[in-house]
Amino acid sequence: MKGNRKIRKQLQAYLCMLVMAVQSLTPVMQVSAEEVTTVDVSTQAAEAEMDAENASDAVTVSDAGTTQEIPVCDITEGTLDEADGWSINDEAEYGYKELTIQKNGTYRLTGSNAAGYNFYIIVESGLDAVKLIMDDVVIRNAYREYNIMAADSQEPISTYVQQSDLVKRNHMPLILESGTEVTLQGTAFLEGSQEYATAIWGDDGSSLICEDGVFHVNDIIVSYFHIKDALLWNRYVDGERDEELESTYINDVSKDLELESVWLGGQKYDVSGLGIEIKYGWLEEFMANRVNTPAFEFLFDGGILYSYRFSKAIWEYKRVVPTQEHCTVIYEEDGYEVGRAYCVPGGNVELWPSNEEAQMQYVVKETGESFDGCNVTGDMTVELLPDTAYGIDVTINGEVQRFARGDSLPEGYFYIETYSNGSYQTAYDCRPGKEQVVVKKSMQLLALRCGDSADHLEFMIDSAEDLNTYSMLLSQNYQKNDVKASEAELKLAKDITVDSMISDSYNYAPFYGTLDGQNHTITLDLTVDEGDKKDAAGLFQRLAGTVKNLTIDGRMEVQDRSIAVGGIAGIVCGEKTLISHCRSDVDIYIEGSEMEAGGLVGMVDAGSLQISDSSMNGTINVDNSSSSYIAGLVGYFDAGSLQIDRCHVTSVMDITSEYTIVSGIANKLANAQDMTINNCYVSGAIKRGKQGKSGLDIYGLAYALESDSDSRGTVTNCYNDAEEKDSMNGSIALTTVGGALQTNNCYYVEGQCEEQPELTGVTEEQVKNGALCYLLNQGNTEAPIWYQTIGSDLRPVTEADGHAVVYEKTDSETGNKVYENDEGTVVSPEVHKFKYVTMYWDEEDGQVIANGQFRCENCKEIIVEPAEVTIEREEPDCENAGEILYTATLTKDGKTYTGSMEETIPVTGHNYGSWELTANGDGIRVCQNPDCDEYEECDHSREEPYQKVVSANDCIPVDYEATFCSVCGLNISDEQEQESHAYVEELIAPEAQKKSGATCEEKAVYFAICKRCHRLDLEHTFEAGECKPHTIGEVRGYRWNQDNSCDLIYECYECESIQTKKMEVTRKVIQERTCMQSGKYVYSAVLEEDDDDVYEAPDKEVKVPATGHALAGGKIEFAEVTGADGKPVVTALLPIHCNNENCTYRQNIPAIVEAGKNTATCVADGAVTYTAKVIWNAQTYTDTYQVKTTKHGHKLKSYVAKKDATTEQAGMQAYYTCENCDGKFADQALTKPVTDAELAIPKLTAPDGQPSQNPQPSQNPQPGQNPQGDQKPDTKPEVITQKDGSGITIINEKKKKVSYTGAKKTKASLTVPAKVKIGKKTYKVTKLADYAFKGNRKLKNLTLPKNCCYIGTEAFSGCTKLKTLTIKSTKLTAQTVADNAFQGMSKKTVIKVPKSKLKEYKKLFRAKGLSKKVKIKEIKKK
DSSP: OHHHHHHHHHHHHHHHHHHHHHHTSSOOEEEOSSOEEEOOOOHHHHHHHSOGGGOOOOOEEOTTSOEEOOOEEETTTTEEOOOTTEEEEEEGGGTEEEEEEOSSEEEEEEEEOTTSOEEEEEEOTTOOOEEEEEEEEEEEOOOOSSOOBOTTOSSBSSHHHHHHOHHHHHOOSEEEOTTOEEEEEEEEEEEOOSSSOEEEEEOTTOEEEEEEEEEEESEEEEEEEEEEEEEEEOSEEEEEOSSOEEEEEEOSOOTTOBEEEEEETTEEEEOTTTTOBOBTTBEEEEEEETTTOOEEEEEETTSEEEEEEHHIIIIIOOOOOOSSSOEEEEEEETTEEEEEEEEOTTBOOOOSSOHHHHOOOEEETTTOOEEOSOSBOSOEEEEEOGGGTTEEEEEETTEEEEEETTOBOOSSEEEEEEOTTSOEEEEEEESTTSOOOBOOSOEEEEEEEEOSOSSSOEEEEOSHHHHHHHHHHHHTTOEETTEEGGGOEEEEOSOEEESSOBOOTTTOOOBOSEEEEEEEEEEEEEEEEGGGOOSEESSEEEEOSEEEEEEEEEEEEEEOSSOEEESSEEEEOOTTEEEEEEEEOOEEEEESSSOEEESSEEEEOSSEEEEESOEEOSEEEEEEEESOEEESSEEEEOSSEEEEESOEEOOEEEEEEESEEEESSEEEOSOGGGEEEESOEEOSEEEEOTTOOSOEEEEEEEEEOOOSSSOOEEEESOEEOOEEEETTOSOOEEEEEEESEEEESOEEEBTTBOOOTTSEEEOHHHHHSSHHHHHHTTTOOSSOSOBOOTTTOSSOBSOOTTOOOOEEEEOTTTOOEEEEOOTTOOOOOOOOOEEEEEEEEEEETTEEEEEEEEEETTTOOEEEEEOEEEEEEEOOOSSSOEEEEEEEEEEETTEEEEEEEEEEEOOOOOOBOOOEEOTTSOEEEEBOSTTOOOEEEEOSOSSOOEEEEEOOOSSOSSOEEEEEOTTTOOBOOSOOTTOOOOEESSOSSHHHHEEEOOOSSSOEEEEEEETTTOOEEEEEEEEESOOOOOOEEEEEEEEEOTTSOEEEEEEETTTOOEEEEEOEEEEEEEEOOOSSSOEEEEEEEEEEOTTSOEEEOOOEEEEEOOOOOOEEEOOOEEEEEEOTTSSEEEEEEEEEEEOSTTOOOEEEEEOEEEEEEEOOOSSSOEEEEEEEEEEETTEEEEEEEEEEEOOOOOOEEEEEOOBOOOSSSOEEOOEEEETTTOOEESSTTSOSBOOHHHHEEOOOOOTTOOOOOOOOOOOOOOOOOOOOOOOOOOOOOOEEEOTTSOEEEEEETTTTEEEEEOOTTOOSEEEOOSEEEETTEEEEEEEEOTTTTTTOSSOOEEEEOTTOOEEOTTTTTTOTTOOEEEEOOSOOOTTTBOTTTTTTOOTTOEEEEOGGGHHHHHHHHHHTTOOTTSEEEEOOOO
16 A cells, blocks of 8 residues: 555656646647647646645756746746846836846746837857747837947947847847757747847857747847747748748738637647737748648637648648638539638638639528628538629729629730739730730739730820830830830820839830820929939930920929930930920929030930921029030030931020030030031020029030031021020120031021121011021022011021011112012911019129019010019128028019029138137137137247237236247246236136036136236136036937826936936827727827937837716707507606717616696696606706697586575575686676676665675686797708719808818829809818828829818828829918828828928928928929
8 A cells, every 4th residue: 555655646746747847838728630628737726636745836847856946037027036047137217128048947938028118038158958938928129229238247248239239229039149059938929129120139059949839030040940849920030950941821811810829739829919910911921840830720810710731831722621629611603612711610711712802792502691701600601692703803003993703804905013012013915916814813903005006016195104104114124026115106195294204214225116295295293313313314214216296394303413304305325316396395403513404305325316396495494503514405415416407495594503515506525527407596595693603605506515626517597596694794605606516607696695706697677577587598488498477476487387488679769678478478466475484683783683584485585574582691600601592573464473592601700809828828819709619729839939028017017028929929928027916707718717618517617817917817716607418428218208208318428427308299199099999199209409310219109098988968858749548748858978079979868757737727828847857877957848738618517506695695696617617607608707796696685775886807817928949950061072072061151161072083183172163152172171082092193272271180191192292371270280180191292382381381290290201392483
């Protein structure tokens, strides 16, 4: 018996040890092949089977046979069990806590760092047997600005930190130092900072083993990595591996599902606390050891069950039958099984295939009931309804179209398939007879409509999106079967506006095809700056093909250097490039050096360029430039050949530049013989701006570089009528042609430029009367090139349509030559149509003036209108230049035009005072200008001193010879005799008196000074001024406080003390707090210093509990109903409502109703008063309600016979009584009421007795008043739907104001109307409703009208494609813009606002939820 008892004790001890070993692991369930059963391994269950004498605390057994407890670290509280081998450093004040493992052993961790601090686990070098058991550990470290230091050292804790200091940025939760081996068990979520997501880092020789658990770890970088019986959610693992690892992910899963548990190798792991969830419709990538992990199962919230084997999940992508209890759903289409899904009993399944893509509908096969995948309680088979089969959504140019699976994409289009982010994936040529694309899946396509050509690509351009689609195709250098995208023919089908260039971003391949504008217009809205890294800007970046029949309008702004800019093309580089019948009305604005700019082409780089029958009528404005080439048509002609025929330039070119050449048509640098210009003219104006610099050469027609060779370009039959002006009135070249150019039959208008030896001058009169036109044709009237309708055309032109031939005749009377058109030529008067061009600045009598220039769109005549100039001045200081801002404003034809110019004021330089002697004997003098503390010092060593007698004065009793510095002139004698000074504690020469400057903790110390001679008393000091403020040095962290304020924790740069500074906190509402729903707020803290340093704390997410209902009772409500007996019954209810905003909770409590007396009589109407009473929430509510009643009318009750009188007793006449009112009546019809007095018969008396008089009858009472009825409740305002789907709500009928909700049929560009018409009335749109455009993914450009003075909550949230938001209103304030009006707005959006509101709106919009990454610019005036 003793032996058996001994064996039983040993078994019990082993069982105890087993209990604790099992408790140290998260898994608590074992799974057989058939079912899942729970194994209870709690300490209580084990103790029930043990003898009482052997019961003890759970322990683990070490290899040496000794027992020890597993120490636990609670990450949430930052505490740990006392144990030899680890320690914790709590620096929560500075935003972090760190746990250091110093000895081999087993350690347990629980909790999370959700409290807002970073948590680090450090395993010291050389430890090769460390096991970390994770119990639902969640460590998510944010990016913070501080170093991670060991507790006893100023050195970083890891060699990785010493090498690259990345730990400071990455904030990795787990760091393994060199030569370590660490095993992870249990369940954990580890994430590094957002900047770099590495979660586990290992130095050289480090080893990490993941076993028996489920882990979500971002990135792992170690020397050696091993995984066994574990799942690892991970983006990247860098480490040597000796086993076969595989990774995969699960798709076709509904979004926002959260993973609850995982079965792995027969063990169940509860992972609901780790936050692993479905994103974008799939479960993110995970990996496991394929050999050691044959199968695993996932259970999501909702009961959705997935079971996988690695090999099948990866290669065959099939789910396998789960091992735990489950329900099976079989999907059939046309009688064939197409898939299976599983769930736990009562759970949900995913529809197969995904409803999100195919939108299919299912029914249960056995019952025919509709099936949605929810609450599945048993095995079943479901069928796909035939009319919904194979429905696949394909998005084409932003519009969703439904295709039956197996259908083909429509012919006649060229398709580009894109990824979800819009980037290029592949292309399909679906022209007739080309590719046929069968729709098998959901796709996102861009489509180009093709022309009829079969041998080359021909695209019809209907929109800016079409042009962008072609540009994407060009950038991919698409080529298939000798069909090249770069050689396509583009035909413009309508006028469009574009904000991007046709470019090849990657290969720098030009456009070799043809763009036929078909007399349409492309309006440019292009902005290019140095960050875009472009070398060319224009409609085409590079052109080597043909452009014809096209007008370019709009605006280009370029701020860069060494870039070619042209309205049609930045660079031309083709063997034969043609531009014909094109017109450029674009306004070009350039800032930068070494630029080449032209109205049509920026630079010809190679090949040949022919331009014919084209013009430039826009403007070219160049600011702050140098070493540039500017021209009306071609800015810079470098190599190849250039021929220009029948073109003209009417541009206004305003150039502020130096070392720059400007010409009316083109500039050529080498091989001048390759430039030919025939039958062209230049009008408009070429001038140097007010702040133009020297070295600017202006050539009215063209320029070519002179060379030693005799080769010269030719300019034939051309004239220059441009106004060439130097507004600086300095020396400048104002010529018509320059350099190596040969002119033939060319003219210039006298007075417009300097006299030209190779050209013929003509007068303005000759230009207008036809003489110049006749000269240009050289008398050829049979086949003329030049035309002019005298009296209508201001100058000769080369367009024949609408213009007449000019003939020369001799006046018979005077013999003079006269010029006229053919007989019968009708000169129709033409009305000027002036368009604003630009604002020109000049000087007049020493004053800055401005004139607005306007050009007639018909005849190109230019007029000027004076503008009013206002001045804002910023004064210069000693070292910084000042600035004068001139703003010009003029009004013409009801429109206001503005322009501005800046002028720099030179620095003033320092104004030093007299020299003073300092305590160390040096000289010092301080600048006397306001707000300047600069000074100069003299150590008296630069030149030899000199001797001089010092005369006696108040401080010196006798003359003596002293030594003086030759530089500063101060007395520098070592000894001065018998001086008697009047020392005072005053700041007379502060810099000379200063002994020590102020610090953060002490004031500045000064020497006393003689108020007469400024001699210092080196024995006497005093303090003055204030201590210096602390300056921010090294940032130690950020501290969020209970009141949601935030402190920046920093080390003072001056005194090295730790200080705090309050930050500006803003709150963003993620989820509104309601009565029944908790709220979620994100607080952001920013501190902006005067030196432009910006400090941003990690955001703080705060969850606030639901407010609960604020219930209140209302006014009791009465109702009249018909009772069961058919009689009216009055009931009453007390309405209970919630006083919280936007809460619709309602409840009615029945009241006790008591009826009062009916006040109606037989002859008068009355009422019954009902009193209702409710006791609710310790408060009594009462109210009354009256129901009107009608008079009863008399009802005969009885007849009372006559009673004769006696001498003893009076008698009574007969009468009738009323049953209702007991009244007495003389007649049976109860119509004659009588009183007792009238009925009374007096007692019989003596004959001389007198009878009594009858009393007056009483009057009937008046009927009561009826109660007033209740007022009708207000009704909600009506929403009126417009044709485009927008909603219009009248908010003020009297003032004719409405609010606007975004249109459902929104196109890429939308302008919210300033006014709308409802019926016959016109209303102003003054308000943009809450969520007006929320979620609109089509909108790219949006304009709000001037009278819009209110913007609602999240009006633009989710507008992911919105590029430009133009707000014309100047009436927005903090009260009229909702708190989250700009929340959720795309960071790529550019907001344009009126210039006068730019600064104010920037601050306002940021406060209303606008991201700092969104740019806000002023609206440029055209």
